[in-house]
Amino acid sequence: MSAEKAKKTVPYTVPIGPVHPALKEPVMFTFGMEGEIVRTVDFAPGQTHRGIEWMGMRRNPVQIVHLTDRICGICGIVHSLSFARAVEQIAEIEVPERADYIRTILHELERIQSHLLWAGVAAHELGFDSLFYLAWRVREQSMDLIENLTGNRVNYGIVQIGGVRRDISDEQRALVEKGLDYYQGLLDQMATLFLKDSTILMRCRGHGILSGDDARLLCTVGPTARASGLNMDVRQDYPYCAYGDLDVKAILPPPETGGPQGDVYDRIIVRLLEVGQSIGIIRQCLGQLPAGEILWEPKMAKLLSVLKKAEGEGIGRVEAPRGECMHYVKMAGKEAPDSWKVKASSYSNLMSWIPMLQGEQLADIPIIVASIDPCLSCTDRVAVTRNGQSDILTKEDLTRLSREKTRRMMQ
Amino acid sequence: MNATPYLTPQQIIDRFSARFGNGLTEAKVTERGEGTRKVKAYNLWFRIDREQLRPAIEELIAIRFPHLAVIAGNDLGTDIELLYIFSVFYGQKFGEYMVTIAIRLPKSDLTVPTITDLIPGALFSEREKQEFFGITVTGIPDGRRLFLPEDFPKGVYPWRKDETGIPPEMIKNLWEVDRPKDRPVPPIPEKAPAPEGKKEGGESP
Numbered sequence: 001m002s003a004e005k006a007k008k009t010v011p012y013t014v015p016i017g018p019v020h021p022a023l024k025e026p027v028m029f030t031f032g033m034e035g036e037i038v039r040t041v042d043f044a045p046g047q048t049h050r051g052i053e054w055m056g057m058r059r060n061p062v063q064i065v066h067l068t069d070r071i072c073g074i075c076g077i078v079h080s081l082s083f084a085r086a087v088e089q090i091a092e093i094e095v096p097e098r099a100d101y102i103r104t105i106l107h108e109l110e111r112i113q114s115h116l117l118w119a120g121v122a123a124h125e126l127g128f129d130s131l132f133y134l135a136w137r138v139r140e141q142s143m144d145l146i147e148n149l150t151g152n153r154v155n156y157g158i159v160q161i162g163g164v165r166r167d168i169s170d171e172q173r174a175l176v177e178k179g180l181d182y183y184q185g186l187l188d189q190m191a192t193l194f195l196k197d198s199t200i201l202m203r204c205r206g207h208g209i210l211s212g213d214d215a216r217l218l219c220t221v222g223p224t225a226r227a228s229g230l231n232m233d234v235r236q237d238y239p240y241c242a243y244g245d246l247d248v249k250a251i252l253p254p255p256e257t258g259g260p261q262g263d264v265y266d267r268i269i270v271r272l273l274e275v276g277q278s279i280g281i282i283r284q285c286l287g288q289l290p291a292g293e294i295l296w297e298p299k300m301a302k303l304l305s306v307l308k309k310a311e312g313e314g315i316g317r318v319e320a321p322r323g324e325c326m327h328y329v330k331m332a333g334k335e336a337p338d339s340w341k342v343k344a345s346s347y348s349n350l351m352s353w354i355p356m357l358q359g360e361q362l363a364d365i366p367i368i369v370a371s372i373d374p375c376l377s378c379t380d381r382v383a384v385t386r387n388g389q390s391d392i393l394t395k396e397d398l399t400r401l402s403r404e405k406t407r408r409m410m411q
Numbered sequence: 412m413n414a415t416p417y418l419t420p421q422q423i424i425d426r427f428s429a430r431f432g433n434g435l436t437e438a439k440v441t442e443r444g445e446g447t448r449k450v451k452a453y454n455l456w457f458r459i460d461r462e463q464l465r466p467a468i469e470e471l472i473a474i475r476f477p478h479l480a481v482i483a484g485n486d487l488g489t490d491i492e493l494l495y496i497f498s499v500f501y502g503q504k505f506g507e508y509m510v511t512i513a514i515r516l517p518k519s520d521l522t523v524p525t526i527t528d529l530i531p532g533a534l535f536s537e538r539e540k541q542e543f544f545g546i547t548v549t550g551i552p553d554g555r556r557l558f559l560p561e562d563f564p565k566g567v568y569p570w571r572k573d574e575t576g577i578p579p580e581m582i583k584n585l586w587e588v589d590r591p592k593d594r595p596v597p598p599i600p601e602k603a604p605a606p607e608g609k610k611e612g613g614e615s616p
Contacts, residue, residue, distance in 0.1 A: 046558035219532030237507035244450030328483040343481035
């Protein structure tokens, strides 16, 4: 066979990106296709690397807290919480109990908000736009609550080293309770819409399978790992904030739906059930909210002088909506930390795309890619602009393909 | 995956000291309790000789297959320290520990064997350490760049604190950016430029 001829045989290489095929975030995919079937998968993240860790190593910890708020636009609290917890361990700062509870409440409100956002994106990828609008409309309630409690819809700015910056008043408490009742009533409806719908079942059941062993070997975290049957949840395994006082169990796909199969459908189930779990956790936290201070040291100069003297290393770890988020910090008695490493949850999850996508059809790519709820701003942390290439499939093309497949299946 | 019973932090340390002896330069446990009940969470820290990295990870796998969170690193001047941060015993209520295995590499010999054959999920972190610290991971199945752009200069490693770190000419400070020249004059006079000596971001620590 001549070289010319060899080029035209399978597998064809289909580049997709750097505009993300599912979410509005950039990553470059290269697929080796054989007809409609994906044979090989390769991807290159790093399209939104901003060098945040480098910036952090030249700033003091209080400044970094505000920097961590901006690592991700969806997970507004997990990075600042992880970082603050690492620094608190190094400086031996005792966080007031009330602050631990307020951190937990916001952490869970964020989970509700993030999972609903994801549910909307997933519905949109499948072409189920009425469900997309519904999910995003009900998400607004949690955004309003977060705004009421922190003053911001995104980049909350609530976490400070040694506690939180705003207290929850009695009026706010009543508002949160009202918001939780609203979600409680909606849960059944959302579950019916997602889980009883035959189109969603057809498109998601048995697609994008990640086996339990693959999930373990690839160090997958969060709902993606749990959908594959891994019993892991930082809130259950490794107590922090108020979770040591609560009884949180990792949510695995229940036996009623056939137990963990590790497909897209299981990842939907896990996230929906987690919204219900979060409502329970917030209720429990409000019920036993301890009185007292919310900051270890309100005077900034004093806090900074303590942090300047701190020496040692610490790990702050929390269960973000997408899985484990971890910060490693090393301080050496200087203003700026000696070393800072951010490990976002998607950092651990991206590699699971390879086994999930192999053997699937081109039109299934968007929903499978979206099913791990990737967050690339977190994972990449130098923006580059390159000339667009004509043979690149845009997100719109792919979404169109995905929707056409749904329509074909419905006929 | 295997049936080693649940171990306490001290038992894990004992197992490591028995196996590695003098190869283990430091072993400690730190704990932290939060909330009202202050339920403790434990972190284990091991500092070992570089030759013992793979045996140490194999030992950890023999205890229970760990979850690799990330490989972190420190530039210590003459050496680079790599910290392999794991967690073991997930699934055990409040019983998971973070286990950090740290090795030191002198800057004259920055090579480390890959661990992707033991834990395939380590690939991302190993690729990242290659580009950010200029370390060579021997036997890495895929040694391409990961996060940095393709046109990033060679021989510059962002997290190094020596001459191979980010040079000052690569840094653009936002406060130094002037007003675009093609705009009409603002109605209110502009503020005086930033005072001399004020440096943000561009300083080496």
